[in-house]
Amino acid sequence: MIDLPVSVLALVELTPIEDICLRILREGLPDVPVVSLIADNAPGLFIIVRRLPALGDWRGDPRFTDQARFSINVFTQDPDGDEKGALVSEAVRVVMRNAWLAHPNYPGLGSVISIKMRNEPSRKPDWATSTGPVQYADLPTGMWRYESTYDLEIRKPNRR
Numbered sequence: 001m002i003d004l005p006v007s008v009l010a011l012v013e014l015t016p017i018e019d020i021c022l023r024i025l026r027e028g029l030p031d032v033p034v035v036s037l038i039a040d041n042a043p044g045l046f047i048i049v050r051r052l053p054a055l056g057d058w059r060g061d062p063r064f065t066d067q068a069r070f071s072i073n074v075f076t077q078d079p080d081g082d083e084k085g086a087l088v089s090e091a092v093r094v095v096m097r098n099a100w101l102a103h104p105n106y107p108g109l110g111s112v113i114s115i116k117m118r119n120e121p122s123r124k125p126d127w128a129t130s131t132g133p134v135q136y137a138d139l140p141t142g143m144w145r146y147e148s149t150y151d152l153e154i155r156k157p158n159r160r
Contacts (some may be wrong), residue, residue: 001046
């Protein structure tokens with residue numbers, strides 16, 4: 001169990017929805033590293049999952065459901081890194097669709113209600129997409145990033 005005061009744990013209703021997205025992709029693509037942070041010694045192929053800000057448009061219901069938008073980034077390297085990025089992004093789409101159809105339950109985390117692709121995979125030239133005046137460094141030559149956006153809605157876990 002996590003090292004937090006009992007008073008805090010007693011009030012937690014919604015678990016980090018990112019954990020479900022990571023689990024879906026890790027189970028669906030067991031031979032591809034799926035992470036939430038870029039490692040210093042990142043491999044030539046990895047997927048990074050990031051929750052995006054809702055900008056005041058959260059549509060969950062704290063009694064029953066949670067909802068979030070995610071950026072799923074596929075990083076690949078040459079040779080053929082561009083094509084690899086497109087193909088892995090398609091595999092991600094299929095994994096997410098299959099999870100939506102199966103409505104899996106993850107004990108302690110919740111169960112999938114719906115998954116929708118909001119933005120199809122597209123090639124990006126930098127490490128991350130900027131949402132303001134800050135610009136991120138370009139990717140090194142021979143490295144590729146494909147970004148797609150998904151909405152995930154979950155039913156919160158049963159707490160007894």
